Amino acid sequence: xxxxxxxxxxxxxxxxxxxxxxxxxxxxxxxxxxxxxxxxxxxxxxxxxxxxxxxxxxxxxxxxxxxxxxxxxxxxxxxxxxxxxxxxxxxxxxxxxxxxxxxxxxxxxxxxxxxxxxxxxxxxxxxxxxxxxxxxxxxxxxxxxxxxxxxxxxxxxxxxxxxxxxxxxxxxxxxxxxxxxxxxxxxxxxxxx
Amino acid sequence: xxxxxxxxxxxxxxxxxxxxxxxxxxxxxxxxxxxxxxxxxxxxxxxxxxxxxxxxxxxxxxxxxxxxxxxxxxxxxxxxxxxxxxxxxxxxxxxxxxxxxxxxxxxxxxxxxxxxxxxxxxxxxxxxxxxxxxxxxxxxxxxxxxxxxxxxxxxxx
Ligand code: SF4
Numbered sequence: 001x002x003x004x005x006x007x008x009x010x011x012x013x014x015x016x017x018x019x020x021x022x023x024x025x026x027x028x029x030x031x032x033x034x035x036x037x038x039x040x041x042x043x044x045x046x047x048x049x050x051x052x053x054x055x056x057x058x059x060x061x062x063x064x065x066x067x068x069x070x071x072x073x074x075x076x077x078x079x080x081x082x083x084x085x086x087x088x089x090x091x092x093x094x095x096x097x098x099x100x101x102x103x104x105x106x107x108x109x110x111x112x113x114x115x116x117x118x119x120x121x122x123x124x125x126x127x128x129x130x131x132x133x134x135x136x137x138x139x140x141x142x143x144x145x146x147x148x149x150x151x152x153x154x155x156x157x158x159x160x161x162x163x164x165x166x167x168x169x170x171x172x173x174x175x176x177x178x179x180x181x182x183x184x185x186x187x188x189x190x191x192x193x
Numbered sequence: 194x195x196x197x198x199x200x201x202x203x204x205x206x207x208x209x210x211x212x213x214x215x216x217x218x219x220x221x222x223x224x225x226x227x228x229x230x231x232x233x234x235x236x237x238x239x240x241x242x243x244x245x246x247x248x249x250x251x252x253x254x255x256x257x258x259x260x261x262x263x264x265x266x267x268x269x270x271x272x273x274x275x276x277x278x279x280x281x282x283x284x285x286x287x288x289x290x291x292x293x294x295x296x297x298x299x300x301x302x303x304x305x306x307x308x309x310x311x312x313x314x315x316x317x318x319x320x321x322x323x324x325x326x327x328x329x330x331x332x333x334x335x336x337x338x339x340x341x342x343x344x345x346x347x348x349x350x
Contacts, residue, residue, distance in 0.1 A: 149305070150270060157304040165302045171269050171312065189333030190319045191340055 004101065007045065012038055027102040032083075035105045035113035039085060043119045047087040047101065050120035053127065055134045056082045060160040079106040081136055083113070112136045133158040208345030215259070215285070216338040217247035222258035224278060227265030229292035232324035241327040246334050255281040260337070261314075266294040267307040279314045285344075287317045287337060292324050299323060 008016045008028055015034030020027050030038050059080045062071040075082070082104055089099035105113060115138040117124040128147035130136050135156035137144065146153065152170045155162050223233060237243045237251070244250075252258045255278045267275055279288065290310055293299035296319045298308035310316060317340065320333040 153269075162304070164304075166304065167308070168269065168304070171272055171307055187321045187329075189321075189325075189329055189336055191333075191336040192315075192317050192319075193340070 004045075004099070007041075008038065011041065024097070024100045026100070027104060029104045029106075032105045032107045032111075032113040035083075035085075035103070036116060039087075039103060039116050040119060042087055042101065042103070046089045047099070048092075049088040049090045050116070050123055050126070051086040051088050051100075053083070053085050053116075053123055053130065055130050055136055055158075056084070057134060057158065057160045058082060076106055078108055080109070081112075081134060082106050083130070083136070085116075107136065110134075110136050112138045114139050115141050132156070135159060209342075212342040212345040216341040219246070219248040219260050219334075219338075219341075220250055220252045220258045221248055221260045221262050222253070222255050222278070222282070223251050223262045223264055224275060225262075225264045226267060226271060227292075227294065229264045229294065229324040232327065232330070233262065233264045233291060236327040236330045241331065243331070243334070246331070246338065248334060255279075256283060258282055259286055261286065261288045262291055263288065263295045263310050264291040266299070266301060267310055267313075268305050269307060270305075272307050272313055275310065276313050287341070288314055289318045289320065289333065289337065290316045291320050291330070293321050294323075296321050 004026065005019045009019055012030070012034060015031045015038065017029040017031065019029075028038070057080060058073055058075040061073040061075065065071060085103040087101045087103065088097060090096075091098045107113065112127075112130070115123065115127055117127060125147055127138050127141065128144060131138075131144045132146040132149050133156055145151075149157075150170070153168060155166070223230075223237075225233060235241060237249065242249070248260070255261070259282075261279060261282060263275065279286075288310075290296045294301060294306070295310045298306050300323075302308075307313065318333050318337045320329055322329055325333075
């Protein structure tokens with residue numbers, strides 16, 4: 001599998017920023033503008049399965065940590081989201097996993113790379129989910145639709161700045177309800193007269 | 194005989210009879226979406242035996258049901274379905290919120306869960322607990338029966 005490292009770092013030059021790990025635990029970091037080309041080459045080299053495509057919001061990384069714990073945000077300047085493509089080589093005749101690779105890319109603001117839904121059809125829903133939950137757009141899918149939430153939903157709930165108990169306009173209550181502290185005595189059936 | 198035929202007496206007796214008949218023949222529609230369903234099943238089956246209260250006959254069509262048991266977390270996407278099921282039921286009808294998820298949203302204080310089904314449909318009986326014990330459900334059921342008995346024919350829904 002070391003051929004993979006060479007193929008990527010030599011074949012794509014600057015576009016592949018780093019390549020780490022070995023065996024089944026390899027990860028490549030690529031530039032977003034080249035992500036699609038790299039992924040296409042990987043597909044052609046036998047990565048026939050897109051196991052997962054997801055995003056991580058690093059905007060609050062390292063904040064609100066317990067005392068004594070520190071962490072440095074790995075996000076480069078101007079980047080907030082990191083996309084991760086998890087690829088697998090599945091030998092259909094042998095029924096064996098022949099290789100795994102994670103491809104990461106840091107994107108600028110909310111502008112994601114070009115779609116890969118023509119390479120792996122399941123990327124269609126995964127990209128819609130990323131738009132739904134993180135508000136990351138894919139450059140050639142301007143009219144992308146939400147997957148899990150409904151059209152009237154305001155905001156993108158897995159962003160770290162989405163308030164955890166924010167209410168949606170379509171389904172109330174309008175404001176956050178005061179939460180009383182209940183005791184065991186309150187936990188009795190109550191009938192509305 | 195003279196006294197019995199005066200209008201007042203007759204009405205009150207009919208009310209009592211209607212209330213009595215209704216409270217012991219609750220046809221329920223279990224709207225089960227989550228883990229509370231297990232506890233609902235425990236309550237409905239022989240050990241706790243909901244049938245003792247005349248409520249042992251679940252109807253899986255809302256048009257044949259009197260009491261809507263909302264059992265489990267209701268998400269925003271499920272909310273229109275629940276509302277529609279409620280609208281399909283014929284009056285008189287009653288709604289039971291089974292478990293804290295349906296009462297207030299429970300610990301799902303988040304973007305996707307309805308914060309209490311009373312934001313969508315009127316609720317008659319709240320049974321808190323995560324999930325409520327069968328005893329609590331049966332206590333609630335008896336409270337509902339009392340309410341049904343009191344209402345008699347005067348259900349204004
Ligand atoms: S109240 Fe608890 S047991 Fe019932 S549906 Fe909610 S989480 Fe599950």
